[in-house]
Amino acid sequence: MSANQSPPFPTPAQSTVEIAPAEFDLAGAMRLVESALAKAGVASTERERVACAKTLLRIAPSTLLLASAEDYAAVLREIARG
Amino acid sequence: MLPCCERLLVADLPPTLIALQALIRDGHISVAAALAAQVARLPGLAAATHCVAEPLPVTTEAIALGPLAGVALAHKDIFTLQGRAPGCGADRGHADASSRAAEVIDQLTRAGAVQLATLMMAPYACGSTAENPCFSERVVNPLAATAAVGGSSSGSAVAVASGLCYGSLGTDTAGSVRIPAATCGVLGLKTTAGLLNTDGVMPLAPSLDTVGLMTRTSDDAAALLRVLAPQLDNDGRTVTTRTLRIGARLHVAQIADEVAAALLAFAKSADARAVADDAIAEHDELTRLTHTLLYVEAARTHGPRMQRGLLPASAAAVALPGLAVPNAWYAAALAGRASRARAFAARYFSDCDVLLLPALPDVVPEWDQVDTRSPAFQSGKLLALHRFMGFVNYLGFPALVCPIATDSRGLPICVQALARPFHEHALLRFAREATRHQFGEGGFLAARVR
Numbered sequence: 001m002s003a004n005q006s007p008p009f010p011t012p013a014q015s016t017v018e019i020a021p022a023e024f025d026l027a028g029a030m031r032l033v034e035s036a037l038a039k040a041g042v043a044s045t046e047r048e049r050v051a052c053a054k055t056l057l058r059i060a061p062s063t064l065l066l067a068s069a070e071d072y073a074a075v076l077r078e079i080a081r082g
Numbered sequence: 083m084l085p086c087c088e089r090l091l092v093a094d095l096p097p098t099l100i101a102l103q104a105l106i107r108d109g110h111i112s113v114a115a116a117l118a119a120q121v122a123r124l125p126g127l128a129a130a131t132h133c134v135a136e137p138l139p140v141t142t143e144a145i146a147l148g149p150l151a152g153v154a155l156a157h158k159d160i161f162t163l164q165g166r167a168p169g170c171g172a173d174r175g176h177a178d179a180s181s182r183a184a185e186v187i188d189q190l191t192r193a194g195a196v197q198l199a200t201l202m203m204a205p206y207a208c209g210s211t212a213e214n215p216c217f218s219e220r221v222v223n224p225l226a227a228t229a230a231v232g233g234s235s236s237g238s239a240v241a242v243a244s245g246l247c248y249g250s251l252g253t254d255t256a257g258s259v260r261i262p263a264a265t266c267g268v269l270g271l272k273t274t275a276g277l278l279n280t281d282g283v284m285p286l287a288p289s290l291d292t293v294g295l296m297t298r299t300s301d302d303a304a305a306l307l308r309v310l311a312p313q314l315d316n317d318g319r320t321v322t323t324r325t326l327r328i329g330a331r332l333h334v335a336q337i338a339d340e341v342a343a344a345l346l347a348f349a350k351s352a353d354a355r356a357v358a359d360d361a362i363a364e365h366d367e368l369t370r371l372t373h374t375l376l377y378v379e380a381a382r383t384h385g386p387r388m389q390r391g392l393l394p395a396s397a398a399a400v401a402l403p404g405l406a407v408p409n410a411w412y413a414a415a416l417a418g419r420a421s422r423a424r425a426f427a428a429r430y431f432s433d434c435d436v437l438l439l440p441a442l443p444d445v446v447p448e449w450d451q452v453d454t455r456s457p458a459f460q461s462g463k464l465l466a467l468h469r470f471m472g473f474v475n476y477l478g479f480p481a482l483v484c485p486i487a488t489d490s491r492g493l494p495i496c497v498q499a500l501a502r503p504f505h506e507h508a509l510l511r512f513a514r515e516a517t518r519h520q521f522g523e524g525g526f527l528a529a530r531v532r
Contacts, residue, residue, distance in 0.1 A: 015381055016453070022248060025207075029406075032406050032408075033403075033405075033406040035406075036405045037402070037405055037406070039405075040385065040388070040389065040405045041389050041404065042388045042389055042402070043391060044402065048398070048399075048402060051399065051402075052402050052403040052405075052406055053406075055373075055377070055403040056403060056407065057371050058370070058373070059373050059377070059403075059411070059413060059505035060411070061370075061411055067426050070420035070421065071420070072419050072420040072423070072478070073275075073276055074420075074505040075420040075421075075423055075424055076274065076276065076423065076504070077163055077503070077504075078276065078424070078433075079423060079424060079427040079503050080274075080502055080503045080504040080505065082431075082502065
């Protein structure tokens with residue numbers, strides 16, 4: 001089965017991936033958020049920054065992933081075949 | 083159902099797209115008359131439900147031939163049309179001579195379908211409900227005025243449920259077709275990643291974005307999918323006539339008792355194998371990865387709007403965190419996608435064709451419970467709407483929601499069904515058998531009208 005277009009699935013570069021520092025906490029997340037928003041030139045409220053920091057804590061990876069850069073679209077086709 | 087909707091649903095036109103096609107094919111109604119009848123019912127339903135962003139001019143002089151001739155559709159206002167830029171829930175769209183129709187719109191037009199209107203949506207496709215501060219009027223659920231309408235493809239679900247149109251395209255990045263479909267009792271199909279062309283569709287998070295569709299019945303969905311993805315019909319590997327093998331992971335500990343009872347009873351009646359009331363073990367991790375991609379890509383999509391302070395709060399809540407997500411986290415989420423999809427298929431689809439999950443973890447909420455401006459707002463009710471949705475977009479598998487029971491208020495309780503990539507036909511077969519068994523030939527909405 002093939003898709004009728006080239007899907008917008010970027011193939012990641014490679015494989016060694018940092019993990020969140022063990023001490024990554026709300027204060028650390030706040031520093032990350034404040035730095036990123038300032039760099040991007042986006043105005044925000046304290047409440048929004050705290051919400052962003054909590055979001056970062058929620059999605060922080062806890063384990064080291066060493067995934068290879070597979071072709072995702074090809075894998076979907078492979079799975080379709082069973 | 084709102085009285086005006088019920089009256090218009092049963093007037094003149096048949097309740098399903100394929101029934102209309104049969105009337106046209108057998109010469110009982112002309113294409114022009116069919117279109118005129120569909121155009122005529124738009125104003126009343128639009129006024130009653132507020133689901134229309136903009137009505138579009140429909141002429142019956144230049145009727146296209148094709149399998150969908152005589153069929154009027156209406157779509158989420160996120161698709162570029164010929165000469166029209168979409169409003170994306172921020173406004174009502176505007177004329178733009180340089181705009182070319184999105185590929186999926188063009189496919190439907192070439193098949194003879196007419197677009198009646200553009201439909202309301204959560205701003206920039208960010209929102210689990212129809213709440214939209216850019217518009218003064220709230221979209222109304224045609225099943226019950228106090229019931230919430232899910233988002234972000236809210237207008238699509240309401241238009242189909244109310245009978246304003248036979249089918250509607252929406253987009254699903256983390257549940258935006260399935261959530262509104264589940265609140266309005268219609269079939270919502272999120273297609274396999276990459277199956278339908280997203281050219282001309284306003285992006286949110288391109289690696290998760292999919293075009294989906296809503297209809298009243300599975301046969302109507304199949305009729306649209308035949309036009310949008312004809313390659314599916316020609317692949318013997320994905321079209322099977324043998325009895326579907328059904329598995330279930332119903333997350334019983336995480337869902338409301340009324341929903342759990344309905345899903346367990348349904349799974350039993352569907353002869354589901356391996357009915358497990360436990361959870362998908364990978365659910366939380368896959369959801370975390372989904373959100374990583376969603377936030378980063380939404381930030382890329384909406385960076386300039388954020389800098390100018392033009393992004394509504396619901397969209398900013400999605401895009402803002404993405405600015406701060408470390409690149410390594412994003413790269414890891416992306417790199418792990420293929421292997422996780424393969425592992426998921428091996429674990430859950432080695433001995434089944436369709437995997438059942440909850441659609442919503444609770445009954446359809448009341449509007450006041452999920453409207454952030456209401457004194458009765460409960461954030462938990464709002465967040466719950468997409469609990470079982472986003473991880474499917476990360477995997478890229480197709481998923482469908484359809485009603486399988488009614489709650490104590492007569493509102494739908496839906497199941498979510500997943501299949502292997504490109505096995506949309508298996509999902510539609512499942513939905514056909516499930517809704518026929520539960521509600522009779524016409525499905526949930528027809529049963530309500532009776």
